[in-house]
Amino acid sequence: MLDNAIVDRLQVVPSEDSHQSEYIAPCDARRAHICGFTGSAGTAVITLEKAALATDGRYFNQASKQLDSNWVLLKQGLEDVPTWQEWTAEQSEGGKVVGVDSTVITAPDARKLAEKIKKKGGGKLVGVETNLVDRVWGKERPPRPNEPVKVLDVQFSGKKFQEKLEDLRKELEKKKSAGLIVSMLDEIAWLYNLRGNDIPYNPVFFSYAIITPTTATIYVDSSKLDPEVHSHLGDTVHIRPYNAIFDDVKVMGESVQTETTTNEDSKAEVPKRKFMISTKASWALSLILGGEDKVDELRSPIGDAKAIKNKTELEGMRQCHIRDGAALSEYFAWLEEQLVGKETKLDEVEAADKLEQIRSKHENFVGLSFDTISSTGANAAVIHYKPEPGNCSTIDPKAIYLCDSGAQYLDGTTDTTRTLHFGEPTELERKAYTLVLKGVIALETVVFPKGTNGLALDTLARQFLWTEGLDYRHGTGHGVGSYLNVHEGPIGVGTRVQYTEVALSAGNVISDEPGYYEDGNFGIRIENIIMAKEVQTTHSFGDKPWLSFEHVTMVPMCRKLIDEKYLTPKEVTWLNKYHAEVLDKTKSYFEGRDERTMKWLERETQRI
Numbered sequence: 001m002l003d004n005a006i007v008d009r010l011q012v013v014p015s016e017d018s019h020q021s022e023y024i025a026p027c028d029a030r031r032a033h034i035c036g037f038t039g040s041a042g043t044a045v046i047t048l049e050k051a052a053l054a055t056d057g058r059y060f061n062q063a064s065k066q067l068d069s070n071w072v073l074l075k076q077g078l079e080d081v082p083t084w085q086e087w088t089a090e091q092s093e094g095g096k097v098v099g100v101d102s103t104v105i106t107a108p109d110a111r112k113l114a115e116k117i118k119k120k121g122g123g124k125l126v127g128v129e130t131n132l133v134d135r136v137w138g139k140e141r142p143p144r145p146n147e148p149v150k151v152l153d154v155q156f157s158g159k160k161f162q163e164k165l166e167d168l169r170k171e172l173e174k175k176k177s178a179g180l181i182v183s184m185l186d187e188i189a190w191l192y193n194l195r196g197n198d199i200p201y202n203p204v205f206f207s208y209a210i211i212t213p214t215t216a217t218i219y220v221d222s223s224k225l226d227p228e229v230h231s232h233l234g235d236t237v238h239i240r241p242y243n244a245i246f247d248d249v250k251v252m253g254e255s256v257q258t259e260t261t262t263n264e265d266s267k268a269e270v271p272k273r274k275f276m277i278s279t280k281a282s283w284a285l286s287l288i289l290g291g292e293d294k295v296d297e298l299r300s301p302i303g304d305a306k307a308i309k310n311k312t313e314l315e316g317m318r319q320c321h322i323r324d325g326a327a328l329s330e331y332f333a334w335l336e337e338q339l340v341g342k343e344t345k346l347d348e349v350e351a352a353d354k355l356e357q358i359r360s361k362h363e364n365f366v367g368l369s370f371d372t373i374s375s376t377g378a379n380a381a382v383i384h385y386k387p388e389p390g391n392c393s394t395i396d397p398k399a400i401y402l403c404d405s406g407a408q409y410l411d412g413t414t415d416t417t418r419t420l421h422f423g424e425p426t427e428l429e430r431k432a433y434t435l436v437l438k439g440v441i442a443l444e445t446v447v448f449p450k451g452t453n454g455l456a457l458d459t460l461a462r463q464f465l466w467t468e469g470l471d472y473r474h475g476t477g478h479g480v481g482s483y484l485n486v487h488e489g490p491i492g493v494g495t496r497v498q499y500t501e502v503a504l505s506a507g508n509v510i511s512d513e514p515g516y517y518e519d520g521n522f523g524i525r526i527e528n529i530i531m532a533k534e535v536q537t538t539h540s541f542g543d544k545p546w547l548s549f550e551h552v553t554m555v556p557m558c559r560k561l562i563d564e565k566y567l568t569p570k571e572v573t574w575l576n577k578y579h580a581e582v583l584d585k586t587k588s589y590f591e592g593r594d595e596r597t598m599k600w601l602e603r604e605t606q607r608i
Contacts, residue, residue: 009123010091011132012084012100012113013044019185019206020106020280022487023370025199026142030104030133033141037066039384043084047091054084057473058383061519077473085116092122100283102127107286107297108279127283147197149205149224151232156410156483157193158312162236164191164305169213171301178256178273179212180301181249181289183281186485187302188218192237194229195483201370202485203408208245210252219245246288249275253289278303299490299501306481307491308507313482314531316411317509318552321529323362324407324414325554325582326589331355332403332420332555333600339397340422347394348374348387352405359407369406369413369486376401380419380523383474383515398423400522406486415486415511417527420558432516433524433561435464439514440526441574443476443493443549447535450545454492454499454510461493461514470516472525475499477510480529506547508532524561528553554582556604564608572608579605 013035017028022040032038034046035053039062042055054074055063063073075081082090092098098117100110114125134141154160168191172180182188185204189195196205208219217238225239233239240248256273277285278300289295309317335351338344352372359365375385377399379392387393395401401422406415419433439461446460454477459466461476475494478487490502493510504510508531515525530549537546556579564572583605590598 009097009099009126010088011046011128012088012098012105013046013133014100014104015040015042016104018103018282018284019183020282021185021199021202021204023199023202023485025145025206027144028104030131030137033137034133035067035071037063038386039063045084045088045091047096050091052084052087054087060473061382062384085113088113089116089120089122092117093120095121095123097123098125099128099132100125101131102284102287103282104131105283106280107277107283107292110283111292127287144206145198146221146224147205148226149194149196149220149229151228152193152195152410152483154193156312156316158310158316159193161191161193161232164193165211165216165236167305168211168301172211172213172276175276175296176273177276177296179210179215179252180276181281181285182209182211182278182300182302183285184278184300184303186481186488187278187300187306190306190481190484191302192218192233194232196224201368201408203366203483204485206242208242210245210248217248219243219248246284249285250288253294257290257294303490304502306484307479307488307502308505309482309509309531310507313412314507314509316409316482317413317480317529317531320364320407320409320412321414321416321552322554322585323364323409323589324359324416326586327355327359327362327407328403328405328416328418328555329586329601329604330590330594330597331358332418333597334358335395335401336422336600337596339395345394348376348379348392349389351395351403352387355403355405362409364410366408366410366483369408369415373402373404373417375403375523377522378520381517381519381521383517383523383525400425400429400524402523402525404525404527408483410483413481413483413486414553415480415527415529416553416555417513417515417525418555418558419524419526419561421560425561427563429522429524430561430563431566432470433526433558434563434566435468435470436514436516436524436526437557437562437575438464438566438571439476440512440528441571443512443514444528444530444551445548445574447537447546447548448504449542450505450547451503452547453501453503454494455496457493457504458495458499461512465514465516472515472517474513474515476514477512477530480509480511482509504532504547506532506534506545512549512551526557551578554585556582556601559604559606559608562608576607579607 013031015031017024031044035044039059045052052072056076188207188209189204195203198205210217219240274296276296352374376395380402402419404417442460477493479491481488492499512530513527517523528551535548
């Protein structure tokens with residue numbers, strides 16, 4: 001029926017999959033397939049006459065290189081550049097229909113887009129039944145992954161899944177809810193203490209879940225579950241086929257609508273007990289449940305609980321970062337010897353492969369947490385640069401080298417960025433590096449009252465760059481999962497609207513990663529992982545708890561790039577204490593067995 005409208009329709013192609021995953025399986029990379037841009041964030045909009053790709057400042061460089069002449073690049077966040085929603089609405093003028101796969105756009109986003117289209121005189125926003133990119137892709141589209149699901153032992157999760165279900169059901173009862181429909185993959189993995197490998201670098205598996213006051217069901221391909229998983233879940237959890245979710249949701253939605261009450265605002269008949277879905281759930285799920293009047297859309301209570309790590313998870317973060325820090329120090333010492341001592345020619349991919357090999361020998365290592373950003377010189381200015389075999393640069397020891405990398409361990413997830421120079425950095429490079437370092441220190445050492453959100457803290461990391469008229473086009477910090485997604489909501493530090501919705505709490509784990517980039521020249525970023533904790537203060541205004549941060553990343557800063565004249569005495573004290581801690585916690589991996597790394601570590605952690 002909808003295909004008859006194709007002649008006057010625009011097609012929206014989001015980045016996400018049916019679970020609103022930031023990082024996706026190859027079979028869901030529709031936007032990359034249709035336009036050639038491979039960054040993790042962006043939306044394509046296609047009309048019969050033109051096409052546009054919208055992305056944020058992390059990817060301006062990359063998108064400019066990857067898009068061909070058929071595409072208009074909408075640089076989101078820049079003055080006088082329309083959002084992709086505004087551009088779509090403008091193209092829809094004259095009653096043109098706009099189509100989107102309803103399974104890959106959230107219900108709130110669909111409503112906002114429909115409203116903008118209506119205001120511009122466009123036609124309807126319709127959910128297409130068959131994704132048009134899939135039709136174009138045809139038989140070349142990769143198959144959906146079917147990797148096995150594994151149990152995460154309570155020694156790493158810190159809490160049995162039955163206890164998590166009990167806590168969740170208390171939330172359902174508070175809200176008088178019929179149940180919660182869960183579509184976010186990391187939430188299902190966390191809730192049931194299970195992990196998978198369906199999406200590269202993210203230990204999740206394709207699934208849905210429904211939790212009611214009396215039942216718990218996971219929708220997953222049963223071939224992925226071995227006897228250990230079945231034993232782990234026991235009789236507590238029912239297993240249903242992955243594709244049965246929509247039929248079951250429809251039946252459940254109809255069942256709760258038989259008992260109704262009147263909505264005071266709309267005067268419409270609505271269920272007395274509604275199902276809850278996350279604001280990240282698909283428009284398709286919302287529609288099957290009867291639309292926004294028939295469901296409760298809210299920020300997921302599972303996401304909120306997951307973001308506050310328990311004692312076991314926090315200790316796991318500390319320990320895995322010590323091992324990961326040792327791996328990075330060994331890698332940087334090796335790299336310096338190869339480039340300077342032996343004058344070896346190494347490209348960015350060869351170096352990244354060596355880092356993975358070093359990491360893999362450490363306890364509890366599972367794999368990487370994202371593609372390693374191994375970048376030399378001008379490539380370091382591409383914020384999410386991805387070197388590929390045959391399409392990367394030879395590392396120049398006389399230029400900046402930026403390495404942003406991380407790993408998945410059974411006891412935690414790491415994400416560390418260090419910028420180094422193996423030759424003689426310029427005065428500008430040293431100044432920029434030191435201004436970025438000051439931002440890292442300022443965010444980590446701030447003390448703030450409970451109730452403060454990430455937007456309020458963002459300027460702390462930018463202030464020293466701002467003084468010089470400099471800035472960076474990415475957030476300052478993102479949440480980090482516990483052996484889960486390296487980018488985890490709902491908390492973070494930056495200017496995104498969602499960071500104003502949730503206050504930071506003790507137990508949150510986030511990145512602290514300001515940077516500075518000069519296109520075509522160099523890029524600088526320093527990233528530590530920090531954990532929010534309660535602290536004692538002299539006073540307690542408003543009788544509120546006060547919070548600060550604890551760093552867990554254990555990798556030295558680059559001595560050659562630090563210009564001491566820009567550091568205050570307090571910052572020098574912080575740096576010396578930090579380096580003493582790094583040396584103390586990682587030296588046991590090298591003493592008496594790795595002279596090269598030990599010498600490098602002692603040199604880089606010397607007091608200034």
